[in-house]
Amino acid sequence: SIPEIFDHFARHTETGEPMPAELKKRMLESINFQTAYALGENLASTCLDLAWHKIGVDEIPSPYMAGAFEKEQLHNIGLLNMQIPPRYSTTYFNHVWGGGYAAGYYSYLWTEVLAVNVAEFFEKHGALNPAIGQAFRDKILSRGNTMDQMQMFTDFTGMKSPDASGLLKARGL
Structure with missing residues (x-):
């Protein structure tokens, strides 16, 4: 468990004393800070990545319509939220397109x-x-x-x- 591991390693470098309880409590409480945002962002990138890989050659939009394709795909699956945009839009997918792994997200x-x-x-x-x-x-x-x-x-x-x-x-x- 996290507290068990934390107690084992979180010690003062010179004295070996364990981390003060209040500091430990605050650090452990912060572990999940903004995780819902991060998951929404990740799911949007994942679904967008998969959407590009599911279309046929005759369905590929022009470069000028890539943004519209992204918005349509995210809207269709309920992940179009301007407050949680995908971390990586199509223009960031160079590592996916040329990196040898499809649907990496x-x-x-x-x-x-x-x-x-x-x-x-x-x-x-x-x-x-x-x-x-x-x-x-x-x-x-x-x-x-x-x-x-x-x-x-x-x-x-x-x-x-x-x-x-x-x-x-x-x-x-």
């Missing part, structure tokens, strides 16, 4: 789901338990990209598939 969000599931596993079994850390090292970190990544996830967590329900909780929502 979706993968960022999905990776966060996996990270939340792994964090929940650590929380349930002891975040500072050396056996759990070793299992993580043996079943995931040391494997790299040498076997199916979902199988590695299952081998470590025991889950047959990821559970997205913890994502909002992890973001404090």
Whole structure:
């Protein structure tokens, strides 16, 4: 859990004293500051990214109509909100178009789901338990990209598939 890890590492560099309780409380309370905004912004970018990758060649708008395409797509899915614009509009997608990975924003969000599931596993079994850390090292970190990544996830967590329900909780929502 965050407090357990926090208590283990948040110490004065010279004296080794733990962080004062009031400062710790304020820092932990600030963890989820503006997470709803960040999630809305991320979802807008993710959905816009996917929208571009779903259209056919004959549906590609001219460069002058790219902004209108963005607004229409976000409106259609209920994410057109001028107070929470996508962090990355089409003109920022150079890394997606030429970088060799389509729908990259979706993968960022999905990776966060996996990270939340792994964090929940650590929380349930002891975040500072050396056996759990070793299992993580043996079943995931040391494997790299040498076997199916979902199988590695299952081998470590025991889950047959990821559970997205913890994502909002992890973001404090």
